[in-house]
Amino acid sequence: MQIELSLLSPQLFLLLWAILVFVVDFFTAERNKASLAYLSIIGLVLTAIISISSKQGETFGGSFRADTFGLSFNIIFLGSAILTVASAVDYVKAHLKHQGEFYGLILLSTVGMMFLSASGDLLTLYVSLELATISLFVLAAYMKSDLKSTEAGLKYLILGAASSAILLYGISLLYGISGTLVLDAIALKLSQMPTVGPLFILSIVMIIAGLSFKLAAVPFHMWCPDVYEGAPTPVTAYLSVASKAAGLAALIRIFFKSLASTSMQWVPLLMAISAMAMILGNVVAVRQHNIKRLLAYSSIAQIGYILVGFIAVSELAVTSIILYVLAYMFANIGAFMVVIAFYNVSGSDDIMAYAGLSKRSPFLAISMVVFLLSLVGIPPMAGFIGKFYLFSAAIEKGYYWIVVLGVLTSVISLYYYMSIAYQMYFKTGDDDSPVRVSPTMAVALVVALAGTLLIGVYTQPVLSAISGASSAFF
Amino acid sequence: MIKYSYIIAFLPLLSYVLIVFFFSKREKTASGIAITAVVSSFVLSLIALFETLADHGPHIFEYEWIVIPGLKLPLSIFFDPLTAVMLMVVTIVSSCVHIYSLGYMHGDPRFSRFYAYLSLFTFSMLGLVLSGSFFVTFIFWELVGLTSYLLIGFWFEKKVASDAGKKAFITTKIGDLGFLAGLLVLYWAAGTLNYSEVYHQIEENQIPAIILTAAGILIFCGAIGKSAQFPLHVWLPDAMEGPTPVSALIHAATMVAAGVYLTARIMSIIVVSHTAAMTIAYIGAITAFMAASIGLVQNDIKRVLAYSTVSQLGYMIMALGVSGYTAGTFHLMTHAFFKALLFLGAGSVIHAAHTNDIQQMGGLAKKMPITSKTFFIASLSIAGIFPLSGFWSKDEIFASIYHEGHYFLLALAVLVAGMTAFYMFRLCFLTFTGEARDYHVYEHAHESPKTMTYPLIFLAFLSIFAGWVGMPWLEHGYSSFVYFEHPHHAAANYVLMIVGTIAALSGIFLAYQMYYKRAIDPVKMGARFKPVYTFIYNKWYFDELYMGTVIKFAYWFMEVLYRFDQGVIDWFVNFVGRFGMFNSRVWQTFDVYVVDGAVNGAGFMTRWFAGGLRKIQTGAVQNYAFVIFLGVVLLMLFKMI
């Protein structure tokens, strides 16, 4: 078997860099630990450059595929890691111990996700998913003296392990039915079978359930609000984007590659989940007072929108999902960055505390509004383009009801997103001291803003970059 | 110029960026940049207009924007005579408002930001007009909504203002949902959202009529929201809490006109689908009448103008609904000028009097000669008095309704014209003439600075002459420039002209008697004037009866019995007053309980539902696990059974 290690260079580079971070951590004095964040950012940026410039192909007998699809998701993982780390510097310094390990674990989790998006068989996929997830269990409980963080870690771990077991059981059944773990071979085997049996349906339900846990799609979302609220906010930001994107990458790899011929069976399942996610996420968000919980429910709803893209098992579907996740990455991490910046000063995540933010920091307030509008899907923000693509994928297949539902629930989302804007702009708080934003955070915010607006206004370059992604499937 | 017409839109955007990033602290520079940008846009639009006069087009330019397999969305410009006219309207009114705001907003702590928002708004509006596809139109449409939200809520310290901003945003958003759904339907059927391609397919009968009807009505929902048509009109009167120049810009000339513009853009659907056409026409008619009747009894100067705007927009929509493409867009243009003038004049009055209540004004003409004269000119124009602008466009509307044979709508239109004249002159007389009713207000009143009065004079000029381009005797007038499919050049219908003028004059005369001469006062109702006015009132009476619905008839009948012994005049004056009050109360009740109720009710239901759903989140991790497995089992059952 020929092994071409150069295809793995982004993953291997980042892995080595993570170990470098752990090593440098030993020799860094406690007050200089922030430099590790910058070291990590450098590594992530370099990895992104290597990813873009490294060549494509497959190795390890098809277990590892470096293709445009994987590359697109790698950029999303790396982008969210960069933004997360950049926004975390002050927060970590103020609230967390073991700073070096914090950044190292984020890098290792990213490595896991990058292996995941490149995996060509179920074993590699499962193992790299666990690499990404176990790092996140630890990160969720990282604020050890904080009760909420501990509770978040516990809930995430128990439900995560249970979902992992369900996923595993589903994979074992799929393996039994097809006799192989390689995604291509499963597709071949399934297309030869005249009908699919009931066990196959149980296995896809279990696989969907296991991966939906990562996505936080209803009814596998229950961990999401609690963990988002309890985990350190940078971890929440990372969880809300990178972890979801990882779940999506796995879902697309499995369903669009191996199970494409049986889409009649699983599209209704995903639609049911999507509809529930849109309704529950948007409706329950209305009653939240903690901004992290609100964003948790909003992220549940966002997954509902993204799943709409799965209806059309087509090139448009892959492109639109990647585009939306990209838009979602900038907007959602951006929103969490504002939350972090505000928490660093005020120590509060209560929406009421945001009253008068427009006067305390116009920059934070307007950034928040831009991110929220992108999440609602208002032009010219990126979210609008993304939503438009997703919905046109559904229209293409004649699923009008889900588009109507998506649009209606978007209106509800407007209500709770705008209630944040209302607090910031039309209320006055007790405290009107200016909120200072550190330079690193400001740069990261500007990047997220630029991403949100540029994708919305000038989409074509992004589209042409990701248009090759669907060639891995069709 | 047409080829580079995007520059027209981008100049205000450039101004916005410059102000926000570089000149937010320097007020003079900021306003200078904004005014320069919008005036340059106006000059460029003028050049483009002349080019269009030479070659009607449509000129289409495409710029690649989003292209992937299965979906192509170019950024395109669709430049036809209507575009040229809209560009003129937007840039002229916007320029006036920019200049006027120098005086009106003087000393406001967020002066630069106001100019930044004005620029952004102008950019969005120009983009909306220039765009060559429904998709891009929708994007600018939303941007217009967003910036108008910022402008209405500009004085966000006032709770009413920020609430009004929200109400405007959310109410129009409801209409936008329909718009978006319509676009999806259209895209699904036609495979494109470009104006030219969609029109082409409709002409070739490639799209089934039923789908066109659905798409047309859904897209029109967007116009209902933005142009404040029944039943989504509720936001516009509230939006008067914004600064008055904003009202002039947004609620007179541009944003609310966007709905009319959009309706004109779907004219090819209207001519194919009778259902869609009649829906549009009757919604316009209902709006026109309802808003006019409410306008009769309002005392806030800006609210009268707001209801008047709603009513006039209904007029335009009604005209478009009966395929009066030329008429609707013509009235859109003339209305933009005189209504902007009215709002700016009202702003001038408020600036001087520091109150919005016309009952506290009176006699201001002596103190504010320019404002009062221009206000009278605009009122004459909106009332449709020969030979001012409003006369020609209103006549064109009558003619097109008459041409299509909708006599009921025609009668309604004439009635509304009379009502319009009445409430406008009621406003004029109460504000500018007679004795000062509040000396405190009167003493402090003064004429506004030149930055405010010059735009008034300029707009007064336009209010008189802009309509002359549409005189029916002109060989190459408006109707041979902006038309649908082929020029529709109707001969002058003198009967209609006279009817319209009589309606207007009757309204003015009634107002004159009631509010200037105080001849008819509900309190001092005497028999003195009985013989003079019976005739006039009886004519009105027939109009009303002709219009009447069952409720009105019942009300009239009750009134007859109740007022039997009080004489005809007394009875009739009361009838008119009561009817107006009753009518407006009915509509206001409708607003408060039905429309607002529906909006609030939806919110309440959501919150209640959310409260219930939220309780699933018990906090106990094993309950969560239970939900997960319940989900797994249910999904399995869902697929297995």
Add this chain to the structure above:
Amino acid sequence: METGIFYILAAIILTSALMVVSLRNIFHSALMLILCFFAVAGLYITLDADFLAAVQVLIYVGAVTILMIFAVMVTHQLTGTTMRQVNEQPIPAALIIIVLFILLAIAITQTGFEVIGKFPLMPTVAAIGTALMTVYVLPFEIVSLVLLVALIGAIIIARRD
């Protein structure tokens, strides 16, 4: 003979598993877990997976359950047998698993597997070792990272500072 062994192992596995989830004393549960894992290892032998049986005993019995018992010891004073050990949802849980089992059982019995009658490789140690170093070297490396992460994470979380 073969059938008899299967049923005996199955009975041990299920009984001990039931005791794991139901015994009041968590320490006894841990001991039952060991028994269960041993029986599963026995089952692996009947499935011609000798290496797996060894791994099962080494890792599960030797490492995981010992860790569990260690954790039980650490948290000892709270694990008194007098406390109720079952939460308030056993009945819904029982309903769920019954339905799930019925579904699984129906599906399993209705599916025709393409069973291949060949005798599997024995012993498997060499073959598995080769496979892990060739075809499955990538997941093997990744899983070593998983262990690294778990190690770092467990130290960071559990240590007192």
Add this chain to the structure above:
Amino acid sequence: MVTLEHYLILSALLFCVGIFGLLTRRNAVGVLMSIELMFNSANINFIAFSKFITPEALTGQIFAIFVITIAAAEATVGLAIVVLMYRNFNAVNVDKINFMKW
């Protein structure tokens, strides 16, 4: 004769018992034990399929090795979190840890 179905039914039963423990056991360590039972049932599947479906490729057995490793890693982190929870809340019963809800 013991067929594939025998093993699968046994594994299904074990899986369900594991779920029952996960859903009802109050002690956090007990919950982790139940999850281990679920992992084991999946492993029984893998190895049974390995014998009956792909006797020569050993795919299922290899997968089972990875599952065991990952289960061990998850248990390690899980027990660490249980220790942390014991320290912070002075409790080991998971249903006591419900401060974040709604």
